[in-house]
Amino acid sequence: MxxxxxxxxxxxxxxxxxxxxxxxxxxxxxxxxxxxxxxxxxxxxxxxxxxxxxxxxxxxxxxxxxxxxxxxxxxxxxxxxxxxxxxxxxxxxxxxxxxxxxxxxHLPDGALDVSRAERLYARAQSARSLGDLEPAVRILTEAEALWEGTPLTGVPGPYAQRQRDRLMEYRLLLVEARLTLELQLGGHTRVVGELLTLADEHPLREGLRALQMLALYRCGRQADALAAYTSARRHLAAELGVDPGPELVRLHQRILEADPTLAPPRGVAAAAPAPGPAAGPAPGP
Missing domain, CATH: 1.10.10.10 (Winged helix-like DNA-binding domain superfamily/Winged helix DNA-binding domain)
Structure with missing residues (x-):
């Protein structure tokens, strides 16, 4: 049309x-x-x-x-x-x-919250490409705050359901982008709890699981990071009949070997082991 x-x-x-x-x-x-x-x-x-x-x-x-x-x-x-x-x-x-x-x-520019979220994401990507990671985190946080629960709550019909699924997936994209930047900035202790929760909620998202494993490892919780991988492998096999992807497999191997390149960024103090339960179910990319 x-x-x-x-x-x-x-x-x-x-x-x-x-x-x-x-x-x-x-x-x-x-x-x-x-x-x-x-x-x-x-x-x-x-x-x-x-x-x-x-x-x-x-x-x-x-x-x-x-x-x-x-x-x-x-x-x-x-x-x-x-x-x-x-x-x-x-x-x-x-x-x-x-x-x-x-x-x-017809809507004026900026009159739809979905469009504002998309523009904020583009701004964050631009800031990230310039190396401005902290501003990018703030912009992504602002975009996430536009969600007020499930999109199109109570709106019937197949179109609304497709859009509801799309917009929930889009929010996860923003969340994953923000958490990736948080880890690049050395914020593993700050986001590890959020990643544990997200892993339970989205056990087939390997990208979130990788972030969770890295955050756990940087918090001194190598055993929990390895347990997170085991949980991911179990969920992927049970739900989809597949093994973890190559990136998650490589990260698992690097954690087993205590790869020094997995350490927090320079200038970020190593975190003391954080108490907490072993990682739950596994997310995907």
């Missing part, structure tokens, strides 16, 4: 949050965006970021492959109500428009 440009002005301060319960504001006023199916239509338009969605696409987004006979009428009614909810009488140009046989939602 064609893409419609973003409107930067004239929306009366319209803002939408999708990284938690779906919410909308105009200025400081929170808007009533209607019942569950209407929210599903709004989510489908919002997260297309200006792309046009046909009526057929919106029907599939909300009801899937077996919509009721009244689905197209329902979409038109939801669009009409959303226009009333989102647009002030003085708003020009309009936010929700009919284009090329479908509908598009």
């Amino acid at each position: 064609p893409r419609v440009g973003t409107w930067e002005q004239g929306m009366g301060g319209l803002r939408i949050a999708a990284l938690g319960p779906l919410k909308a504001w105009r200025g400081e006023q929170q808007l009533a965006i209607g019942p569950a199916q209407q929210r599903a239509v709004l989510a489908a338009l919002t997260l297309r970021c200006g792309q046009v969605a046909s009526a057929d696409e919106l029907v599939r987004d909300v009801w899937g492959s077996e919509p009721p006979a009244s689905a197209h009428v329902a979409v038109r009614n939801h669009i009409s109500r959303l226009r009333t909810a989102l647009e002030s009488e003085s708003a020009a140009p309009k936010a929700l428009v009919s284009v090329a046989g479908g509908y598009a939602l």
